[in-house]
Amino acid sequence: MTPPPFHRVRWTSALTLAALGAGTVRARRRLRAIPVLPAPPSAADGLPRAAGWRLLTARGVEVDPATFLAACAHAEREGLRVLDLLPADLGAERVLGLLRLVDPAGYREDRLAEGRGAGYAVLVAEEVLARAGVDPDGADPHGAGGREPADLLALTRRLKEYAADSTGLAIAPALSVGRSGDPAGAVRAAELRAQGLPPGVLAAAQFAGLGLLAGLAVRQGRWGAAAAGMYWLQPYLVLGGPGGPLRPADLPGATAARPARSLGAAAGTAAAVLRGKPAAADAEADAARAAAYRAELARGSDRFLEPRRTNCPWCGSEQLFVRVRVPDLLQGKPGRFTLEQCADCRHVFQNPRLTLDGLEFYYRDFYDGRGGEGAGTVFGRLGDAYRGRAEMLRPHTVDAPASWLDVGTGHGHFCNAARAVWPDTRFDGLDMGEGVGEAERRGWVETGFQGQFPEFAEKLAGRYEVVSMYHYLEHTRDPLTELDTAAAVLAPGGFLAIELPDPESRMARLLGSAWLPWFQPQHQHLIPASNLREALAERGFTILAEEHGAAHQGNDFFGAVALTTTRLAPDPDRPWAPPPTRRGRALAHAVRAAALPCFAGAAALDAVRTALARRTDGGNAYRLLARRDDDRLPTAVGEDR
Numbered sequence: 001m002t003p004p005p006f007h008r009v010r011w012t013s014a015l016t017l018a019a020l021g022a023g024t025v026r027a028r029r030r031l032r033a034i035p036v037l038p039a040p041p042s043a044a045d046g047l048p049r050a051a052g053w054r055l056l057t058a059r060g061v062e063v064d065p066a067t068f069l070a071a072c073a074h075a076e077r078e079g080l081r082v083l084d085l086l087p088a089d090l091g092a093e094r095v096l097g098l099l100r101l102v103d104p105a106g107y108r109e110d111r112l113a114e115g116r117g118a119g120y121a122v123l124v125a126e127e128v129l130a131r132a133g134v135d136p137d138g139a140d141p142h143g144a145g146g147r148e149p150a151d152l153l154a155l156t157r158r159l160k161e162y163a164a165d166s167t168g169l170a171i172a173p174a175l176s177v178g179r180s181g182d183p184a185g186a187v188r189a190a191e192l193r194a195q196g197l198p199p200g201v202l203a204a205a206q207f208a209g210l211g212l213l214a215g216l217a218v219r220q221g222r223w224g225a226a227a228a229g230m231y232w233l234q235p236y237l238v239l240g241g242p243g244g245p246l247r248p249a250d251l252p253g254a255t256a257a258r259p260a261r262s263l264g265a266a267a268g269t270a271a272a273v274l275r276g277k278p279a280a281a282d283a284e285a286d287a288a289r290a291a292a293y294r295a296e297l298a299r300g301s302d303r304f305l306e307p308r309r310t311n312c313p314w315c316g317s318e319q320l321f322v323r324v325r326v327p328d329l330l331q332g333k334p335g336r337f338t339l340e341q342c343a344d345c346r347h348v349f350q351n352p353r354l355t356l357d358g359l360e361f362y363y364r365d366f367y368d369g370r371g372g373e374g375a376g377t378v379f380g381r382l383g384d385a386y387r388g389r390a391e392m393l394r395p396h397t398v399d400a401p402a403s404w405l406d407v408g409t410g411h412g413h414f415c416n417a418a419r420a421v422w423p424d425t426r427f428d429g430l431d432m433g434e435g436v437g438e439a440e441r442r443g444w445v446e447t448g449f450q451g452q453f454p455e456f457a458e459k460l461a462g463r464y465e466v467v468s469m470y471h472y473l474e475h476t477r478d479p480l481t482e483l484d485t486a487a488a489v490l491a492p493g494g495f496l497a498i499e500l501p502d503p504e505s506r507m508a509r510l511l512g513s514a515w516l517p518w519f520q521p522q523h524q525h526l527i528p529a530s531n532l533r534e535a536l537a538e539r540g541f542t543i544l545a546e547e548h549g550a551a552h553q554g555n556d557f558f559g560a561v562a563l564t565t566t567r568l569a570p571d572p573d574r575p576w577a578p579p580p581t582r583r584g585r586a587l588a589h590a591v592r593a594a595a596l597p598c599f600a601g602a603a604a605l606d607a608v609r610t611a612l613a614r615r616t617d618g619g620n621a622y623r624l625l626a627r628r629d630d631d632r633l634p635t636a637v638g639e640d641r
Contacts, residue, residue: 013216013223020230027096027238033104034086036171036245037070054129054136056155058120059146061087067174071123074170080108081125081163084117084156085172088247092235092254093182093261094118095246099238101195108168111416112383114196115160115167119149120177122156125163131441132162150187154194161442164416171245178249182261185268192269196377200273204593206266210259232258274589289370290575296361297576301334304358308351312342313478314531319343320351323503326513326520329563331371332570332577333362337520341503348503348526353477362521367410368433370575379413386417388550389470392625393495396544400424401465405489407431407453407482408472412439428464430456457485464489468497471621474523480535487539487628496541496626499551504528505620507556507609516559517620529622541626552619554610557602565595 050072055063063085075083086098102116129136134155147155160167183191189199213231216224230237236255239248248254254261311318323341328334340351354362367375393401400422406415409429416439418427429436429445436448449456453476467486473479486496501517502508503526508515517523533543569591572580613619 010216010220010223013220013227016212016216017223017227017230020227020234023100024230024234024237027099027234030099030102030104031095031238031245034169034171034245035074036173037067037074037085039066039070052126054124054126056122056124056136056152057146058149058152061120061146061175061177063121063172064174067172068123071170071172075123075125075168078168080166080168081128082115082156082159082167083123084115084167084169085121085123085175086118086169086246087120087175087177088171088173088245089176089178089249090118090120090246091177091182092239092248092251093265095239095248096235102169104169108165109420110383111164111420112380112386112413113160114377114380115157116195117153117156117169119153119156119191121172121175122152122159124159128159128162131443132159134159148190149183150190150194153191157195161444164442164444165420173245182250182254182265184265186272188265188269189272196373199269200589200592201596203266203270203273204596206262207270208596210263210266213259228259234258286573286575289365290579293576297334304335304355304361305352306355309353312345312347313349313525314347314480314527315342315345317342317344323348324513324515324518324520326518327567328362328521329566330519330522331362331366332566332574334576335362335521339518339520339526345531346504346528347531350521350524353524354521358521363433365575366522368435372435376411376413379410382413383417385553386414387421389414389468389497389499389623390418390421392497392545392547392550392623393466394421396495396625396627401495402426403464404428404466404468405430405460405464406445406468406470407486408469408475409436409439409445409448411435412442412444412448414468414470415439416442416444425466454481454485457488460489462489462491464494465491466495466497470497470499471501473498473527474500474519474525477524479525479527483535483539487541490628492628494628495544496536496628497623498532498626499621499623500532501526502529502548502620502622506618507620511556511560514560514563515620516555516563517553529624532624536624536626540629542629543624543626545623545625547617547623548621549614549617549619551621551623552610552613553621554606554613556609556620557605558599561595561598561602565591565598 050069053072053075055068055071057063067085071083071085075081086095098116098118102113107113107116124134124136126136182188192199192202213228217228218224220227233255235248235251235258239246239251240255310320312320320340320342323339325336325338327336338351339348341348365371403426404415404418404422406412406427406429409415409431410433412427412429412435415427415429419425426446427444428447428449429439430449430451430453432450432452434450436445436450439445440448449460467490469482469486473482476482490496501519501523503517505515505517508517517526529546529548533546536543569588570577572585572588610619
C-alpha cells in the first residue's frame with residue numbers, strides 16, 4: 001500500500017519554515033520599497049532649498065553636505081516633513097527589526113502608524129519641530145554632541161504624530177555608522193522602550209522562539225533542520241547578494257553567529273529588565289506622584305462614591321439586581337465597584353457611581369500622565385476601526401460633511417484617521433482631558449474644546465453637520481443630557497454617530513467580571529441598543545443604520561487574560577500602592593511570563609470570535625447612525641422629559 005504523500009512531513013517544522021519563509025519574502029519586498037537618495041542636483045539644475053530644515057543626528061554620526069542637500073531635495077519633492085535616513089551599512093539585525101515594524105509602501109499613508117527609523121539621522125522641517133516643542137539643538141547630556149540612538153528613536157516616534165501623512169524613510173548611500181555593533185543589555189532595552197515596545201515581553205518571546213527552533217532541529221529531522229536553517233540564514237537571504245540598497249558591515253557575522261547572538265541579546269535584555277532602574281528624572285517624577293497619591297488616600301476613599309441610588313437612572317424602575325462586582329482591574333487602584341441592572345429596561349449602571357473627585361482620581365494616569373503612552377499606543381492601532389466608523393456615513397450623504405465634532409476625542413486619534421476618508425471635512429474635537437489641546441497642536445483636529453460637552457451646548461448650537469460619540473456615552477454621568485446636547489449642536493438634517501459596548505453581548509455573560517467592556521470604574525452606563533433607539537427617537541432623530549458585527553472589538557479573550565493577570569499580579573511599581581518588595585516584583589514577573597501562552601491562545605480565539613461576529617452581526621459593541629429631522633426641534637438641554 002502506497003503511503004500518503006505527506007506522511008513524513010513534520011507539520012510543526014513545516015509551518016515554522018513557511019512562516020520564516022514568508023517573513024523573509026516580506027522583508028525583501030519591504031526593503032525594495034524604501035527609496036534611495038539620489039545624488040544631489042548640480043548647480044546647473046538648481047540647488048535644493050535647505051532653509052527651513054534641521055538635521056538631527058545620533059552621537060558620533062556625521063552627515064556630509066551632499067547627503068544633507070540630497071535629503072532636502074527628496075523631502076521637498078515628495079512633500080515630506082520628516083525623513084529618517086538609513087545608513088548604507090546599518091547593522092543587519094537593526095534592518096531586520098525595522099522591516100518587521102514598518103511597511104514602507106503604506107507607512108506614509110497610515111496616519112496612525114508609529115514613527116519608526118534607524119536611530120541615526122532624521123531630517124525635520126523646522127515648523128514641525130516648533131509645533132512638537134522640540135529643541136533642535138538639544139544634545140546628549142554628556143556634552144558629546146548629538147543624541148543617543150534611543151533618544152532619536154523616541155523623537156522620531158513623536159515627530160510622526162506632528163507629520164502624520166508626511167513622514168518617510170530613505171536610504172542614504174553615503175551615510176555610514178561603521179561597525180557599531182548590535183545594542184545589548186540596558187542599551188537594547190532602552191531602544192525597545194523608545195519605540196513603545198516592551199523589552200521584557202520581547203525577550204521572553206525571543207527565548208521561546210529560539211527554544212522552539214532548537215527543539216525542532218533536534219527532534220524533527222530534516223524538516224526541523226530546514227526551519228532552523230531558514231532562521232539562521234535569514235539575514236543573508238534578505239540583505240545579501242549583489243546590488244542590494246544596504247550593505248551591512250556586520251552581515252557575515254550576523255548570519256554565521258545569529259543563534260548565539262540572538263540568545264545573548266535576549267539574555268542581556270532580560271537581565272536589564274530585571275535589574276533595571278528608571279532614569280533619574282523618571283524616578284523623581286514617580287516619587288512625586290507616589291507622594292501625592294499617599295496624601296490623597298490618607299484623606300479616605302469614601303468621598304469617591306456617591307450614596308447608592310434605589311431606582312434606574314434610565315426608566316425610574318426600582319427593580320434592580322447586581323450584574324457584576326469587581327475591583328479596579330485597569331490600574332489596581334483601591335476600591336470595589338458594582339454594576340447593577342434594571343430588570344425592566346435592562347439598563348446597566350454603576351451604583352453607587354463615582355463622585356467628581358472619584359472620576360478625577362480613577363482617570364488620573366490612565367489616558368495621560370503615567371499611562372498616557374500606553375493608551376496612545378493602543379488607540380494608534382485601531383486605524384481600521386476608526387476608518388470603519390467614518391465610512392458608515394458614506395451611503396447616507398452625497399457630499400462630504402463640512403464640519404464634524406468628535407465628542408470624547410481623547411488625543412484625536414479618530415479625527416486623524418478619518419481624514420483619510422473625508423479629506424475635505426473640518427474635524428473638531430471635545431474632551432475633558434488636556435490631550436485635546438495636544439491633538440490641536442498635532443493638527444489632528446482643527447479646534448480642540450476642553451470641558452464637559454453640555455457646557456458647550458449654547459456656544460456650539462447648530463454648528464455641526466456630524467457629531468460623533470465613539471465609546472463616550474458609557475463614561476458620562478448623565479447620557480440623556482449628552483444626547484440633548486448633541487441634538488442642540490447639530491444643524492437640522494445633521495448626523496449623530498454613536499458606538500457603545502453592548503451589555504447584552506453573549507461574552508458578557510460568559511466571561512463575567514473578566515469581560516473587558518465592563519471597564520470598571522470608568523464605565524458608568526452600559527445602554528442596550530433598544531433603549532438608545534428609543535431615546536434618540538424622542539429627541540427627533542431617525543435611525544439610519546445599526547451595526548453590531550462591524551463594531552465588534554476583538555479583545556474579549558485577550559482582555560480577560562489581561563484583567564486576570566492584573567488581578568493576580570498588579571503592577572508592582574504603581575505609585576498608589578505600597579513600595580514594591582523584591583518578592584512582589586519577582587511574583588509579578590513570574591505571573592506575566594506564565595501568562596504569555598495564555599495571551600497567544602486568547603489572541604487566536606479572538607480572531608475566530610471576530611470572524612464569527614462579522615459574519616453573524618453579533619459582537620461586543622454596536623454602532624448607530626441617526627439623522628436629526630428638520631421638522632422637529634431638539635429637547636432643551638437638561639429639560640425634564
